[in-house]
Amino acid sequence: MVTVRAPATSANLGSGFDVFGAALGRPADVVRIEKADRTTIEVTGVGSQYIPEDPEKNTVGAVAEALEAPAHIQIDKGVRPASGLGSSAASAAAAAVGLNDLYGRGLTREELVPIAAEGEAVVSGAAHADNVAPSIMGGFTIARPDGVTAVDASIPLVTCLPEIVVSTRDARGVVPDGARLEDVVEVVGNAATLAIGMARGDPELVGRGMDDSIVSPVRADLITGYESVRSAAFEAGATGVTISGAGPAVIAACRERDRRSIAATMLDAFDAVGVDARAYQTAIGRGAEIFE
Known part of the structure; x- marks a missing residue:
């Protein structure tokens, strides 16, 4: 065994x-x-x-x-x-x-x-x-x-999981069939930035590289309170915030000193829209x- x-x-x-x-x-x-x-x-x-x-x-x-x-x-x-x-x-x-x-x-x-x-x-x-x-x-x-x-890599993270269910099939169903060239170029640049940030162990670069203007905006509509939670995490010191996988979990990259306050702030933001949630203070x- x-x-x-x-x-x-x-x-x-x-x-x-x-x-x-x-x-x-x-x-x-x-x-x-x-x-x-x-x-x-x-x-x-x-x-x-x-x-x-x-x-x-x-x-x-x-x-x-x-x-x-x-x-x-x-x-x-x-x-x-x-x-x-x-x-x-x-x-x-x-x-x-x-x-x-x-x-x-x-x-x-x-x-x-x-x-x-x-x-x-x-x-x-x-x-x-x-x-x-x-x-x-x-x-x-x-x-x-x-x-x-x-x-x-070694990057501090916070994941906040709301009591919402988003199926993988539903999340893939809203992915757009195409994208503007400008958006594709921007996302490729962000992905490269994120990868370099991981290699360097740099939370700032990783956070900047999380931005996505193609898939994340349409999936955000499936997560009650996502935009307010994202904004709250940034205000608490997150370097980057995005949807984890298909959602509904939200993940924030950060510096270790800000991890606890970011977790608490994200929980409060979900609570403000009537959604229970659980936060994990974690890392890669x-x-x-x-x-x-």
């Missing part, structure tokens, strides 16, 4: 739609895996009542099938489903890393990314790697069709960890 802790993640980070991702120090899923003749799944924890235990409908079932590694898999959810914090990706990442170890498949972390992404497709309808890559590899990741680049963290 092995136990794997796989972290929540934030995809896109504003300007890096379907490409950028970051592992978060917290929250995380904890997955216990034991060899078996057939795959069975048990789910507990936050939002577990909404997660199917049928292996054909759960991300970890697809991962077990891809690795030809049947197992009894117990998922203790620490990452709420439909949060924008890579809930299904955390489970898929944990299963991929744990099954690879338990069955001695010998695959590298990078080789496990597309396998975990196929598991993600069960839930989201498409095999995107922007969440599973950081959950497996840790740090800041750039997921491309030909592979993943990971940077061991490690990927999936195995505990024998």
